[in-house]
Amino acid sequence: MADDAKPLLIKRYASRRLYNTETSDYVTLEDIAAFIREGREVQIVDLKSGDDLTRQYLLQIIAEHESRGESVLPVDVLTDLVRSYTTQAQSVVPQFLAASFEMLREGQSKLMENLTTFPNPMASMPGFEALQRQQQAFLRSMMGGFGSGGKAPRPEDDEAAAKARGARDGDEIAAIRKQLSDLQDKLSKL
Structure with missing residues (x-):
């Protein structure tokens, strides 16, 4: 090893x-x-x-x-995390967060790949390579270490767990997913 x-x-x-x-x-x-x-x-x-x-x-x-x-963490996300410790959603939140950060890492990886593989009309601009290196370093520092732990849960496990926990937990999870989606949109704009 x-x-x-x-x-x-x-x-x-x-x-x-x-x-x-x-x-x-x-x-x-x-x-x-x-x-x-x-x-x-x-x-x-x-x-x-x-x-x-x-x-x-x-x-x-x-x-x-x-x-x-x-x-990095908006107050509403922190609030939802605190709430998850006192609800039945506690068992699903770690799996959801792990899967979300895995998606975020994959998106970052694809973005880094796109920065280096697709021809860019700005590539001929003086200083572009330095700017590109700075962007890559920024993305690596933002994403470094996110969810390097366990594997993401299977989608069918998430669906079965959500059904078992009822509509209230489903609403909380949907709110967390929306917040994560908003965060991913902000990151992609960077």
Whole structure:
């Protein structure tokens, strides 16, 4: 297995310091965010108990970015996420989000491909290549690490789950899908 394919193991000591087992040095949350943006999978475990703390630290990284004004998640999406913890939709939301981010990654991949394969009349413009590289870097940074986890659920599983949960959950899911579609439209305009 290649080093990039296995997760980077970060151990949290009792002092709450985070230790990179690959480079044998201490790291910060910003360092961990940089590893993830570079495409690395990260696993954070408590040294003493062995508990997996990855989810907790990833949420903390997101919260810090959001609090600095680097907002990616609209308030209505955050509200729907909070609601999903208190409804029967909780079991379907992770699958839906994973499938949505997979679609977003595929769309980004196709956009990157189109930027490089189709002839562009602007290609002869001075500085176009530099602009194109900047756009690609921007898209990679925006999309880096999104949903690199599990596989997307099968569509028939989503339909059966939605029927079982009733119309109320279906409405919530439809609202989330619309919000995701709006976000994808905004990204495609970039």
